[in-house]
Amino acid sequence: MYYHKLGKLPAKRHTTFKKEDGSLYREHLMGLEGFSGISSLLYKEHYPSATLRMEELLSPEKSSQNADSKLDYWHFRTAKLKHFDNVIHSRRPLMGNEQCEISVSTCTVTEAFRNASHHELYYMDEGRGVLRSEFGLLSFVPGDYISIPKGITYQFEFEAEAKYLLTQSLAPIYFPRRYLNKMGQFLEHSPVCERDIKVPTELDPQLQSGEVPVTIHRNGRYFRQVMEKSPFDTVGWDGYLYPYAISIHDFEPIVGRLHMPPPIHQMFESAHFVVCNFVPRLYDFHPDAIPAPYYHSNIDSDEVIYYCEGNFMSRSGIEKGSITLHPAGTVHGPQPGKTEASVGKKETNELAVMIDTFAPLKVYSCARDIQVLDYNESWIEKK
Helix, strand or coil: CCCEEEECCCCCCCCCCECCCCCECEEEEEECCCCCCCEEEEEECCCCCCEEEEEECCCCCCHHHHCECCCCCEEEEHHHCCCCCCCCCCCEEEEECCCEEEEEEEECCCCCEEECCCEEEEEEEECCEEEEECCEEEEECCCEEEEECCCCEEEEEECCCEEEEEEEECCCCECCHHHECCCCCECCCCCCCHHHCECCCECCCCCCEEEEEEEEEECCEEEEEEEEECCCCEEEEEECCCCEEEEHHHCCCCCCCCCCCHHHHEEEECCCEEEEEECCEECCCCCCCCCCCCCEECCCCEEEEEEEECCCCCCCCCCCCEEEEECCCCEECCCCCHHHHHCCCCEECCEEEEEEECCCCEECHHHHCCECCCHHHHHCCCC
16 A cells, blocks of 8 residues: 555654653554564554453354355355344355455444454445544445455444445455556556545544453454453554555446456455456447457356346346356356347446455355355256
């Protein structure tokens, strides 16, 4: 990310920074890759490690123990998922591998939370509100991606029930390097730019005393850290590591005369997967163009698509919140009649998020509860 600062800061790092009563603010350096990666330096009212007690929580049964890795075409209807008002159980992991996990949640959870092992990328399909973190307040609306590096304590404050797609990643999540110059600035042909990024713009230090519970996730296990003071007591910070948001609606699609492959829709990358957008756009404008995608095999990746809204020109039987998984080793493309129907069309209003993983995904048990069992038959032409 880019350098940002907020609140009160001393002129130099690691120097005395005093409150009005003469006591010191506490420095808290948060960074990746030890002391070699990007970092931010926060100044706190209280000791950031002051803990009354730490306890392990009863985690939900690890769904990956019953994970299904069979080669098949998958379709899941997430509208059928149960609602949970619990920060642990509301995360409904549908599929994953050793590097990442993909969940969908419908909730109004407002508990303080910290992921100690995974970076998180939310896609807010429904719901608006504020993300409160150690870095201040960050507003979000439907269509926003929210990127939260691991180790950051945060709390969602939803205005109403929200639904989101969550990708957890062991490796950091960045903008594609091909969009950036050697200084990290977005290039002119990038589909997004710095003006699209929303960062925390206001600090609201919480200074009250009393036990403050923080739920922590670490490699599939959950813990509760009961802190003496609120972790949201930052009075100032600066650096390159912080949560931010960017809207899918600010992604400017790249179009051409003939059908272009999914990498032109890419929004993020990690070491083990990429994230792409399918947004409203003009179709290919060659006079003989076929806008529908050609049949293709994902030889090196599993393809996951979360369907947000609109009419999807290559698919039938899809509803808002549907997820499809087309594993590596299978051929997929338009369903019967969709190729012909796309010819001559000028534009599409579809909205979807695609995640391509470079290692095979396993389907978890709760996903099988919402599976469309005959999805593979959707390519059979009806006589």
